[in-house]
Amino acid sequence: MSPNFFNMQLKILLYSILMMLAISCAEGKYKKEPLPDSFTYSVAEDNSNPVLDKNQLVINISEKLSVEQLATLADEVFKSKPRQKRFYIFYELPNTPGTWATSHFDPDLExxxxxxxxxxxxxxxxDLADMTIIGRWSTEKFGFTVIYFKDANQIEKMKTIYSAGGESIEDVKSSLIDEETRIDYDNNHGEYFIIQRDGKLGLYSENGKYGEAEILTK
Structure with missing residues (x-):
């Protein structure tokens, strides 16, 4: 038996072990839960590259999932393609720009x-006690929700809740400009909000408009 044949068999064995470990990682630190009956998903982009030993998919999902449900979906997607050393999965939601969540196998699932x-x-x-809610908006892209309200003393305030954790409440002043409401608050970046005619919340800085937040109706 030639040394080259032995080396080839050894490489195949090592590769098989790596793939088995990669497959088993979906069963690792994440508990799995069933996906909702109404849940659907589709592959939006496939940027896999066998030369780089990498699978990479962008998946459109119909609704948000828990971490445990994402583990179930990640395992299902992982098994849908020929095995590579790494598998990167990016999840996007309907009508929401950017990546909402990821499940990467490199090689362990994160x-x-x-x-x-x-x-x-x-x-x-x-609903917040003793508050009169004027409007609520949320932006996944920038990771925060804004609640514009009047407190028990009818003072205008703004509560900002951040997706990364934490929240703040600030006094604000509003003014009507061309049938739109501008909301100003103390900050060091010249930032302010405008409630637009379409109901969305325009996000502004000293350099102009940089984004919008969608209306929260429920």
Whole structure:
């Protein structure tokens, strides 16, 4: 038996072991839960490259999932393609720019939720005691929710809840400009908000408009 044949067999064995470890990682530190009955997903982009020993997919998902459900989906997607050493999966939500979550096998599975979780969404929608809610908006792209309200003394305030954790409440002043409401608050970056005619919240800095937040209706 030639040395080259032996080396080839050894490489095949090592590669098989690596693939078995990669497959088993989906069963590792993440507990798995069934996906919702209404849940659907599709592959939006496939940037896999066998030369780099890498699979990489962008997946459109119909709704947000828990970490445990993402582990289930990651395992299903992982098994859908020929095995590579690394597998990167990016999840996107309907009508929401950017990546909401990732589940990367490199080689162990690591799940990250970059936007708001289901629990944070519920918290953001809760009615606040002794407050008159004027409007609520949320942006997954920039990772925060804004609640514009009047407190028990009818003082205008703004509560900002961040997807990364933490929140703040500040006094604000509003003014009507061309049938749109401008909301100013103290900050060091010349930032302010405008409630637009379409109901969305325009996000502004000293350099002009940089984004929008969608209306929260529930």
């Amino acid at each position: 799940i990250s939720i970059l936007g708001f979780t289901q629990e944070q969404d519920e918290h953001n929608k809760e």
